[in-house]
Each structure stands twice: as structure tokens, then as C-alpha cells.
Amino acid sequence: MPLYRKHGKPEYTFDFQLHGRRFSGPTGTSNKRQAERILEEKRREARDQLKLAASFTAEGPMSLEIATSRYWHEVGQHLANADNYWRFLGWLLGHFGKSVTLDRITDSMVAAMVSKRRADDISNATVNRTATVPLRGIMTRAKKTWKVPVADIDWSRHLLKEPKERVREASVDEERRLLIAMRDDYTPAVRFAILTGCRRMEIVDLTWSRVDFFGRTITVTGKGEKTRILPMTNVVYELLWALKGDHSSAVFTYLAKRTSKRRNLIRGKRYPITMEGFKTAWRRYRDKSGVENFRFHDTRHTAATRTLRTGNMKVVQRMLGHEDITTTAKYAHAMIEDMRVAMDAANHTGAADPAFNSLEEKKKSA
Template identity: 80%
Template sequence: MPVYRKHGKPEYTYDFKLRGGRFSGPTGTSNKRQAERILEQKRQEALDKLKTAASFTAEGPMTLEIAASRYWLEVGQHLANSVNYYRFIGWILDHFGKHITLDQITDSMIAAMVSRRRGDGVSNATVNRTAAVPLRGIMTRAKKTWKVPVGDIDWSRHLLKEPKERVREASQDEERRLLNAMRDDYAPAVSFALLTGCRRMEIVDLTWSRVDFFGRTITVTGKGDKTRILPMTEAVHALLWVLKGHHPTSVFTYVARRTNKRRKLVRGARYPITMEGFKTAWRRYRDKSGVENFRFHDTRHTAATRTLRTGNMKIVQRMLGHEDIATTAKYAHAMIEDMRVAMEAANHTGSHTGAGEDASTDLKDKKKSA
């Protein structure tokens, strides 16, 4: 019987089978007609769930809604910027509609999407990051991993050209001014960034369990929860050794300047630095240093450029945790500039080809005398 009363209980219970599965539970009512209506509601809900589950693994046309949901579960929620990615996917769904299938999406429709996003007055990089790239990720995974029909899209026509990321290196004088202006409790974190090229998030999250003084290594967790191991140089060792004992778990800490009961802070005690606190300290004391046009991410550029001068591109790739060496290639300017300096020096140490007009005139005179 689909609805029934258990012994001694006034409320009805529903119980039914659907596609080999059994569904049962309380209806929350002692009225049989209401219980039967709830039964039909539960049956429809179960049918919808089964349809959704089947569409997740179906090999036929897949709706954008199902594809976006599956992509979020398998990929999106695990990204470092998952909160933003969820919003990007939502915008794409609103633009195309939930029920369009992936094989119906054409180049023309994607071009219209890109045009609409550009109309919001955002940069080319933002258009790519918030619209074209997420949709490409969904459709590529659907085609290659889920094996469902997808429109033949030429993504090279839709990804907008972006300006090359600048590479800003701090001079020795700028580094000194930055560290001198920084608060004593935040200065070690900035020094660590300049020495290792670690991102702010990697610095904030670093714990003593990931620092191996004996093996001289540091394990950091970067984007997408991917870990990499960095060697501990003498400078990094000296920096971290001084910080031992400041806190039982966190490597980088700050000293509370005042007691705050609401935030449970006691003046003079040390607490793990936070992302927001680090951002505030960086902006305030960087401005105080007088160093201009220098972002925190430029500490990463500085470390990479300096390392490249004495190493090679593969070393810098591993240090920064880049999956693709093409991402690291933007630091090649350091090698080119050093090569230029070396060539200039060579051209001024006895080379006839670099001696200017005097060498040219001398060469002509020799030809005449011959």
C-alpha cells in the first residue's frame, strides 16, 4: 500500500518503488487524502531526481544547466577562486538559458555573449576570465570527458587579446625602503615573499608543520590546493629561525596593538596574520616607503627575475608552481637584458665591430694602403 499507518502512530507513511529504487518516509499528516497528495509529490520529486542523475551520465545532448552543474561538482568548486567561478557560471546560464543543449551553442551565439560582456565596460581580460574561459571549460570537458555532443567552436575567435602582464622588479634600494617602512611583525612575511616568490595566500596559510629545518625544505599550498616543495636557502633559514616560538602553528604572525574583546585579541599577544590584515598593512606601509608603482604580486616577479639570472626557466617554473612553462616565459626579459649588458661590455673591450667610427675609419685606411 503506497500510504499506511505504522502500528500505534496516527501519521501516514509513504512507500513506493520507482525504477528499481525504493522511496519511503513520513508524510507528516494523519489525513489520508493529504498523505496521498504528498505521496504524489514525493513520487514526482523522485522522478525528477532520477532524470537529473540519468542526464549526468547520458551520452546524448546535454543541457547547459546539467553541464554547468556537473562541471561545478567536478572542477569549479575545487578551484582557488571557486566563489567567483560560481558567479561566472551563473551569468553564462542567465545569458543562454538553462535548457539550451551544448550542441546548439554556435560560434555566432558565443560571439554575441562576448559582445554583451564587453558592453559592461570591462577589460578584455575580464571578458575572457568571466565568460569565454568558463564556457570553454564546460564545453571542452563535456566533449572530451563526458563524450556528449558539443558544437564545433573555434575558441581562438572568441578569446580577446590581452595586454602582456608587466614584470616589475624591485631594485635593491626599493627593497630596503619597503622593509624599513614595514611594521616589524609584517616585515618577515614581505621578506619571505621577495626571497621565495610565494603568493600572499601561500604565505598566510604557511604552518610550521610544513617547514622542515632538518631537510631544509618548505611545502607550500598554491592555487587549486596544489602543493610544491621549495628548498630553504640560507637567507630563508635565518628568517624563519627567528620566528620560531612566536606561534605554535602559524609561521607568520602579527602583534595585537590593542585589546579587542569582540575579536578575542589581547594587546601584545601574537596571532596568525590574515589575508585582509596583510593587505591593509601592505598598502599602508608600501605607501609610507615611497616606492611607487609596486604591487604585492611584484614581489613574486622580483624573486622570479632574480632567480632566473642565476638559474634557468625550468627552475623558475618549479619555484613559482607554474604548470605551463609558457607562463614563466614572461620573465625571459631578464635573460635578454643581461645578455644585452654582456654584449655591450664585450663590444667595448677591444672588439673592432663595436668601436664606432674610429674603427670604421681605421679599416678604410688599411684598405687604401693595401
């Protein structure tokens, strides 16, 4: 029977099979008519589930709605920026429509999509990241993994050119000015960033349980919840040791300047720094320092460039937590610049050198 009451229970339970699959559960009501209506709803839901499951594995043309749903479950939800990716996929569905099949999405339609996205007055990188790259990912997976027909798209024509990421290193004087201008309770966090190359979120989330003074290591959690272990230099050791008694769990904290019942703050007590609080303090006191054209991410560039001068690319790769060393290669400019300076110093012959003057006279007389 599709509807029955368990022994001693007044509520009805539904139990039926559809295409070899069993569906069962409580109806939540002891009224038979209501239970029958719920049973019909459950049967409709079951048919929709089976229909959706069949469309997921179909080998014929696949709708964009099914493709985005499948891509989300297999790829998107596991990405570090999953929340944003969900929005990107939603935008694609809104633009193309749910029913369009992948074999009908042409180069012309992709070009129109890029044009519409650019009209939102966003950067080329944002257009690529939020529209073109997600669509390419869906269609590539559909073709190579799901083996369903897709249109032949020349993606090189649709990916917009992006400026190369700059590598901005703070000079010693700029570092000094930044630290002097910074609010005292945020200064250790900024100095730690310059010394280690850690991202802002890695600094905000750092707890004492991840600081090993005996082993002189720090464990940080970066993008995608991936952890890496950093060695603790003497300078970093002294910096962290001085903060040890400030808070029971958080390494980097700020001092409440006033009591706030709304924010549960007590004046003079220390609290873990937050992302928003850190961003506000950075903007305010960086501007006060007079250091221009310097973002917080440039503290990471500074640490990487300085380390590369005394280490090698592999060291910097592990320090920054890059999976691909080509991402780290942008810091190679430091090695090239240092090489140029060294070569200039080594090849300092000039007009004062008799041999050089003799050579110049021979060239003139030739």
C-alpha cells in the same frame, strides 16, 4: 506497501520503486494523511531525478541548463576557483536562458554575449575568464566527451586580446625602501615573499608544522590545495628562526596595538596575520615607501627573476609551483637582458681601437 510503520515506531516510512529504482525513507510524521502527501511529493521528486538523469546521458540536443549542471559536477566543482566558476556558470544561464540548446548557440549569440559582458566595464581578461572560456569549456566537453550536437563556433573570433603580464622586479634600493617603510611586525612576511616567491595566501597559511629546521625545508600549500617543498636558504633560516617564539602555530603574526573585545584582541599579544590585514598593511606602507608601480605579486616576480640569474628555468618552475614551464618562461627576459649586458661588455671595441678606426676609414673611402 508504499507506506508503513516500523515496529514500535509511530512515524510512517515510504518505500516505492520507479523504473527499477527504489526510493525509501522516513516521512517524519505519524499522521497518515500527511504521510500520503509526503509520499506523493517523494514520487514527484523521484520522477524529476530520473528525468534529469536521463537528460544527462541523452545523445540528442542538450539544454544549457543540463550542460552547465553536468559540467559543474564533472569539472567546475573540482577547480581551484570553484566558487567563482559557480557564479560564471550562473551568469551564462541568466544571459542565454536555461532552455536554449547547445546546437542553437551561434557565433552571433556568442559575440552578443561578449559585447554585453564588456559593457560591465571590465578588462578583456575578465571577459574571457568569466564568460567566453567557461562557455567554450562546456561546448567543447559536450562535443568531444558527451557526444551531443553543438554549433560550430570559431572561438578565436570571440576571445579578446589580453596584455601580456608584466614582470616587475624590485631593485635593491626599492627593496630596502619597502622594508624600511613596512610596519615592523609585517616586515618578515614581506621579506619572506621576496626571498621565496611565495604567494600572499601561502604566507598567511604557513604554520610551524610545515617548517622543518632540521631538514631545512618549508612545505607550502598553493593554488588548488597543491603542496610543494621549498629548500630553506641560510637567509630564510635566520629569518624564520627569529620568529620561532612569537606564536604556537602561525609563522607570521602581527602585534595587537590595542585591546578590542569585538575582535577578541589583547594589546601587546601576537595573532596570526590575515589576508585582509596583510593587504591593508601592504597598501599603506608601500605607498609610504615611495616605491611606485609595485604590486605585492611583484615580490614573486622579483624572487623568480633573481633566482633565474643564478639557476635555470626548471629551478624557478619548481620554486613557483608552475605546472607548465611556459608559464615560467615569462621570466626569460632576465636571461636575455643579462646576456645583452654581457655581450655589450665583451664587445666594447670603439673609436679608440686603431683596428676599428682603420676599418671605418676603409668604409668611407670605398
